[in-house]
Amino acid sequence: MSSSSNISIERSATHTSIQESPGLLQQPKAVWAVFFASIIAFMGLGLVDPILPAISSQLNATKSETTLLFTSYNAVMAVAMLVTGTITSRIGMKKTLLSGIVIIALFSALGGASNGIWELVGLRGGWGLGNALFVATALTAIVTLSNSGNAKAIILYEAAIGLGISVGPLIGGWLGAMSWRGPFFGVATLMVIAFIGLSILMPKGQKMSVSKKKTSLLDPFRALKHRSLLVFGIAAALYNFGFFTLLAFAPFVLGLDEHGLGFVFLGWGLLLAVTSVFMAPKLQQRFGTIKSMCVMLILFALVLLAMGIWTSTQWLVITAVIVAGALLGNNNTLITTAVMNASPVERSTASAAYSFLRFIGGAIAPYLAGKLSEIYNSSVPFIVGAVFVFLSVLFIWMNNKHVNHVDEVEVAH
Structure with missing residues (x-):
């Protein structure tokens, strides 16, 4: 009788705990303000993708020079x-x-008015500065202001990325069909809308005020002394070689116009958004963060390898790009959750340290892909990208004892 009573009480307590835990959509107004601004900010990345071949053609730029639009952006x-x-x-x-x-609004507008590839590359660097300020702070803001725990907050952030990246190419393809300058002016206009929305909806509450503790420029480097954060940062840098090889170089081998590229990357972005929100949490709960991440990375490496082997088979490359969206959506959520739980440092500092390492990979990969295609052929960039993604899995496995605690931390939250 006593045992039955205890079970009943435990069930009741569990049910109450589940009821009290806020759901993914039960967020404060400030979180939704940042969420919608993030969608518009990430449209900027996808908007430019369908016009890369047009920029190369109309500004008389080589593939490697055109891919510098991603390199300068990611390096800054x-x-x-x-x-x-x-x-x-x-x-x-x-x-x-x-x-x-x-x-972002200023430099994208200036980019639309520019007349040369090198001028455009420089202005994309300025755009990267604006994006750094927004992206790193948006993640921290959503995680800090959310009332439903790290995992759900990160899912929301990844959903904003996915929605922005998926809608962006569609708008970019439509505007780019008129002129390659269209998407640049489009980003500037969208950023003005984001500015107005964020100004009105985001409160000046206590959590939004200046932190009492001033952060030092050396803090991100100190944070990398935590082996787990360093491991995830290096793994992300290696994985981003594959990510940005696909994003920056695939448009050159697909053989499609601006509208066609827009639709392909719309499919890519939609799968990225859906898997980051609905599939990644299930994988994490069932198999754990590290195992799920490694499986997604191995599958992504195989997709890149297939693109490298059958580069001239258009339908296969189109399918591979779209399927890659699902793998990247899962992996982005898994690795971001892992980073937020990897070390005891402040979230903003952890995000800065991790992002510094991962965007170094994102800076080198686009230019390297363009150069490899010019020196060898269009298959080599995808094969090299696949090798780097495989290396990221090996690196995580080699350092498993330093990172396998992240699931325990999430359970504690």
Whole structure:
């Protein structure tokens, strides 16, 4: 009788706990403000993708010169990530987010008015600065302000990325069919809308005020002394070789116009958004973060390898790009959750340190892909990308004892 009573009480307590735990959609207004601004910010990445071949053709630029649009963007973003925590701790999250939006709007508008590839590459670097301020702070803001735990907050952030990246190519293809300048002016316009929305919806509450503890420029480097954070950062840098090889170089081998590229990357982005929200949490609960991440990375490496072997088979490459979206959506959520739980340092500092390393990979990969295609052929960039992604899995496995605690931390949350 006593045992039955205890079981009943335990069930009741569990049921109450589940009821009290806020769901994914039960977020404060401030979280939704950042969420919608993030969708618009990430449209910028996808907007440019369908017009890469057009930019190469109309500005008389080689593939490697055109892929520098991603390299300058990611290189500046990698370095700028190191100062985002310092800036945020001094002027607050809201002002940092708005500053990032203003910089993106300014440099994308100037990019649309530019007349040469090198001018455009430089302006994309300025765009990367704005994106660094916005992206790093947006993740921290959503995780900090959310009332439903790290995992659900990160799922929401990854959903915003997926929605932005998926809608972006469709708009980019439509605007790019008129002129390659269209998407650049489109981003500037969307950023103005994001600025207005964030200014109105995001409160000046206590959590948005300047932190009492000022963050040092050295904090992200100190954070990398935590082996787990360093492992995830290096693994992400290796994995981003594959990610940005696909994003920056696939448009050159698909043989499609702006509209066609827009639809392919729409499919890619939709799968990325859906899996990051619905599939990644299930994989994490059933198999654990590290095992799920390694499986997704192995499958992504195999997809890149297939693209490298059958580069001239259009339907296969199109299918591979779209399928890769599902694998990347899962992996992005899994690795971001792992980073947030990897070490005891502040979330903003952990995000800055991790992002610095991963965007270094994102900076090198696009230019390397373009160069390899010019020196050898269009298959080599995908094969090299696959090798780097395989290396990221090996690196995680070799350091498994330093990172396998992340699932226990999430359970504690």
